[in-house]
Amino acid sequence: MNTDDRNDGHRPEDETVVIGAGLQHVEETVRAQLHREAAAIRPQDRLDAILAEAHGAQLSDADADAGASGRHRWLLPVAAAAVAAAVASGIWVANRPAQTPPPAASPVSPTQQSSTSSPTASTTPESTSSSPADTGNSAALCAKPTSGVSLCNDTQARWVLPLPVYYVGPRTDGSTSLVLFREFGLIDVATRDDAADKATAALAEAVAGGPAGAAYRPMWKGVEVDKVTVTAAEIDVTLSTGAKGLSASEGQIAVDQLVWTAQAAVGKGNLPVRFTLADGGATLAGDARTDHAYTRPTDEMAVWAILSPVWIDAPSRGESLPAGKVTVTGIASTNEANVQWAITKGGTTVASGHTTADVSAPSRGEYSFTTTALPAGDYVVKVF
């Protein structure tokens, strides 16, 4: 069968787009770039999934038309919960400090555990565009959605970006040592390229204490992020007031939390962070004062003391992915680079294993593992 009918539409009037001569070199560059960049994409095989889904849909056309029997993705995080309703079920992931002690055999005893959020996916059908006639239109497409989630760039709609945010939690369950956990949350920002906007949004998440259902320790109760200014030399953060009731060590990690979050969002390395309190106060948190700028340490041991020894970068909390094998990536700083993992569903471990990060503690290395194929459902990823 000749499956390439792309030229079927050619009729005598089908001329190519005629562009002024002044743009011809642009056309050539664009054509070359598109082909070069696209050639780097190596699609995964999905033929079996297509046939399975097609037959599943044919068995129950009514369901398929309601969009309820589609593939299953990791559910999106809380920030996009309204949108995630399009997914009938998926795989949930979250990460937070452990509820159970880490393995005694690990001297470093890092633990990062995820917890199940209760799935709130409704059966709200996603309007599927199974028909090419459903071309939509720009106006409707770009209407600002109620959830504030939009990646449309034709309008003033806001952006939702995966931004790193640091949260404070115990190094291990029951530990009094507080460290920072990094999560990539999907965060609503006003513009996608403005460093100050990104930092403002990420800091707002940080002072809020952590995603719903997570076991992080809120350090900045009642504090709001008023303004962030980014210059070539520093990041200036204005908070409504200082953190209240923190000890010296708690104050230190609370300041670290905002410094690391701001620097991560700005993405220009260790730009010093200077704080101003809108209420005129000079006490930032604990013993920390606003009279000097703060930055991250660069020494490995100092970093090790501040950060959780293991965290999960992907998938994000609540993200939905296609059912099947799931690849989890993150950062670990563990003894001999060992990383243990487990996938649980309803409290039962359905897959587990161990891998190694590319370097061991006190350095921080990347790890990655892929699970066996998982059927659609809600899962929890634990890395420890």
Add this chain to the structure above:
Amino acid sequence: MPTRARPPGLDDADHAITELYAAHWTRLVRLAWLLVRDQSIAEDAVQDAFVATHRRWESIRDSGRVVAYLQTAVVNRCRSLQRHAVVVDRQNRADAAAADAPGRTSHVSAETMVLASDERRTVLDALERLPQRQREVVVLRYYEDLSEAQIARALDISPGSVKAHAHRALTTLRATMEQQ
């Protein structure tokens, strides 16, 4: 076509989809990727298009415009997935993680970041900032090599609009290139 001789039904659609998949899966995923810049979402979009084609195989086959149908379904699906913000922008995540490596010194990392962002400021990044319609027209024109009339049909807009979108897009892209 040989498939005409086969008995109608699931086997026929399976066979056709398998052939279409072999011929077009990779190219269509790349097309979708150019529109959404996320491989997983791109694969989702094209998978949806194939499933839709399978489910309506007999009428689509009879229309004789199978690949055009797939193409349009992919573009629409990309738009829909973006609208629903299922996109978790993995590139942004990777960039942010790279920029967030502990232990950098400020001077080196600031310079590194500027250099890296300059290198990435390619035509593709400029393309991503175009309004959706302009981006679709550019990708269909210069990646899929569709004619103005084919693009008009695929996007259900007038040929005049195709020309206007293409011209505006190229003008913007030229300005970006000249800035470099």
